[in-house]
Amino acid sequence: MDYSVVIGLEVHAELKTKSKIFCGCSTQFGSDQNTNVCPVCLGLPGVLPVVNKRVVEFAIRAGLALNCEILPFSKFDRKNYYYPDLPKNYQTSQYDLPICVNGYLDIEVNGETKRIGITRIHMEEDAGKLVHSGNITNSNYALVDYNRTGVPLIEIVSEPDIRSAEEAKAYLEALKSILEYIDVSDCKMQEGSLRCDANVSLRENEQAPFGTRTELKNLNSFRAVQKGLEYEIVRQAEVLDEGGKIIQETRSWDETKGITLSLRNKEQAHDYRYFPEPDLVPLQVSAEWVEEIRQSLPELPNARKQRLMEAYGLSSYDAGVITASQAMANYFDVVVGHGADAKAAANWLMGEVSKVLNASNISITEFAVTPENLASMLELMQKGTISSKIAKTVFEEMVASGKDPATIVKEKGLQQISNEGEIVAIVEAVLAANPQSVADFKAGKDRALGFLVGQIMKQTKGRANPELVNKLLKERIN
Amino acid sequence: MKITPKDVAHVALLSRLEIPEDQVEKVTGQLNAILEYAEMLNKVNTDGVEPTAHVIPLSNVMREDEVEVSLARELALANAPEQDNGYFKVPKIVEG
Numbered sequence: 001m002d003y004s005v006v007i008g009l010e011v012h013a014e015l016k017t018k019s020k021i022f023c024g025c026s027t028q029f030g031s032d033q034n035t036n037v038c039p040v041c042l043g044l045p046g047v048l049p050v051v052n053k054r055v056v057e058f059a060i061r062a063g064l065a066l067n068c069e070i071l072p073f074s075k076f077d078r079k080n081y082y083y084p085d086l087p088k089n090y091q092t093s094q095y096d097l098p099i100c101v102n103g104y105l106d107i108e109v110n111g112e113t114k115r116i117g118i119t120r121i122h123m124e125e126d127a128g129k130l131v132h133s134g135n136i137t138n139s140n141y142a143l144v145d146y147n148r149t150g151v152p153l154i155e156i157v158s159e160p161d162i163r164s165a166e167e168a169k170a171y172l173e174a175l176k177s178i179l180e181y182i183d184v185s186d187c188k189m190q191e192g193s194l195r196c197d198a199n200v201s202l203r204e205n206e207q208a209p210f211g212t213r214t215e216l217k218n219l220n221s222f223r224a225v226q227k228g229l230e231y232e233i234v235r236q237a238e239v240l241d242e243g244g245k246i247i248q249e250t251r252s253w254d255e256t257k258g259i260t261l262s263l264r265n266k267e268q269a270h271d272y273r274y275f276p277e278p279d280l281v282p283l284q285v286s287a288e289w290v291e292e293i294r295q296s297l298p299e300l301p302n303a304r305k306q307r308l309m310e311a312y313g314l315s316s317y318d319a320g321v322i323t324a325s326q327a328m329a330n331y332f333d334v335v336v337g338h339g340a341d342a343k344a345a346a347n348w349l350m351g352e353v354s355k356v357l358n359a360s361n362i363s364i365t366e367f368a369v370t371p372e373n374l375a376s377m378l379e380l381m382q383k384g385t386i387s388s389k390i391a392k393t394v395f396e397e398m399v400a401s402g403k404d405p406a407t408i409v410k411e412k413g414l415q416q417i418s419n420e421g422e423i424v425a426i427v428e429a430v431l432a433a434n435p436q437s438v439a440d441f442k443a444g445k446d447r448a449l450g451f452l453v454g455q456i457m458k459q460t461k462g463r464a465n466p467e468l469v470n471k472l473l474k475e476r477i478n
Numbered sequence: 479m480k481i482t483p484k485d486v487a488h489v490a491l492l493s494r495l496e497i498p499e500d501q502v503e504k505v506t507g508q509l510n511a512i513l514e515y516a517e518m519l520n521k522v523n524t525d526g527v528e529p530t531a532h533v534i535p536l537s538n539v540m541r542e543d544e545v546e547v548s549l550a551r552e553l554a555l556a557n558a559p560e561q562d563n564g565y566f567k568v569p570k571i572v573e574g
Contacts, residue, residue: 019543019545023546024544024545025546026545032551032564033563033565034554034564034566037554038546042549050540051539052540052541052543053541053542054543055543073531075531080492084566084568140569140570141560141569143563143566144568145565146566271488271492273492276531278532280532281536281537281538282531283537283538284537
């Protein structure tokens with residue numbers, strides 16, 4: 001039968017501070033194993049952790065960007081569990097007084113806006129990394145690298161407001177975009193700086209009480225979030241259809257096999273025995289500090305999207321694509337600032353430019369074509385100096401050489417031929433050379449016209465103004 | 479609240495402590511004695527008293543985001559019962 005799906009996401013984002021949350025060790029990714037560690041993050045006896053002010057600032061920044069209330073009094077707690085990635089046998093986190101509560105994030109799915117509640121955002125330390133020899137279930141030992149232990153994280157917990165795998169993906173994309181805009185996290189899912197766990201349950205209909213949930217881990221890409229949830233929803237539906245019961249447990253998404261596997265029984269693991277962290281004093285966040293941080297926030301993705309729609313008449317979809325990445329939106333602003341037509345600029349960014357970026361797997365900040373040069377190219381097109389077809393050739397050359405478009409057009413002789421006399425001469429020559437095609441066209445074969453246009457373009461190396469060619473050709477042939 | 483032998487087994491598991499069968503009753507009694515002693519605190523009227531987050535009346539002790547020198551790896555690993563190629567080596571994690 002059809003069930004109603006309930007999903008809540010827990011997203012961990014590594015904060016891009018220079019040093020760890022409670023000690024001065026570097027947060028550098030990819031350092032040699034166990035070289036960014038000290039007595040504090042190794043949990044040696046007698047040490048005193050001190051919170052990194054930048055971590056608190058970044059957490060507040062995220063809270064404000066996600067419409068949260070910033071609690072004036074907040075504290076750290078110990079979350080106790082035994083696992084070798086945690087040298088202290090507890091994780092320093094926040095329990096009952098997290099720094100941010102009661103926020104929300106608006107997402108767009110199928111053209112409709114939906115508000116997803118954010119329960120809380122809290123600060124905590126990351127755990128170390130286990131390197132397994134062989135497979136997790138059959139290896140006899142594990143190797144541990146504690147470099148990541150103590151790297152600052154914020155955990156963003158959503159309300160169970162998400163109703164499909166697609167909405168979960170949209171939420172995560174919107175969240176990533178905001179965290180990048182406010183510059184608190186690199187959000188590189190492949191490096192683990194943005195990680196997502198999902199709580200999923202099914203119920204008979206929207207009014208029924210929530211069913212038993214499972215927690216899905218290892219959703220390490222947007223694709224994994226969607227595919228993992230889709231799989232788990234079907235799995236739970238099958239269990240329920242057969243009259244079975246869902247067991248509350250943690251399951252891991254196996255990307256290569258495309259299935260979720262039971263990892264451990266959650267009820268047991270959940271006895272974390274939180275208590276206030278005696279080594280850290282509470283935080284009292286002043287209204288002045290919050291206000292100062294609020295003032296420093298940049299224009300956020302949704303506001304920027306609205307601005308592009310209103311100022312330039314872009315569609316909601318186009319404006320959404322452009323503003324999903326702040327770097328792309330900045331690039332767009334410069335292109336348009338140089339006088340380019342906004343719709344043409346948007347089309348080129350989403351089309352040719354994105355194609356090149358994806359093919360070479362680079363970000364737009366590393367792109368060889370400056371926004372000024374792209375604007376000049378669009379201007380050449382608008383003025384009719386080059387046709388849209390030739391523009392692609394010019395663009396390819398710009399990508400390859402980084403040269404400005406005017407130079408390329410000049411060097412390669414790519415100016416569009418818009419001189420009527422010049423085109424008439426070529427049209428007449430082509431008509432004279434292809435009497436059969438002319439006869440075919442007159443006999444009603446429209447395709448013959450395309451052939452003639454092709455011949456003219458061939459002779460002019462694509463430089464003839466296509467509108468003029470069509471007009472003159474039709475005049476002569478009829 | 480009375481602690482039962484079942485609670486003792488649960489707490490022992492969470493603490494990774496092995497309590498021999500013949501000691502369970504004794505430990506149960508000891509834990510109950512400790513809790514009974516602490517029960518005394520429940521007699522105090524705490525109406526209108528905020529839960530204590532920390533016994534020291536301080537807040538906002540923070541450090542600037544600056545990188546300091548870490549431990550040399552040999553020192554970090556000096557107390558490790560086992561090590562391998564710069565890693566801490568630990569026993570198998572998931573019970574098979």
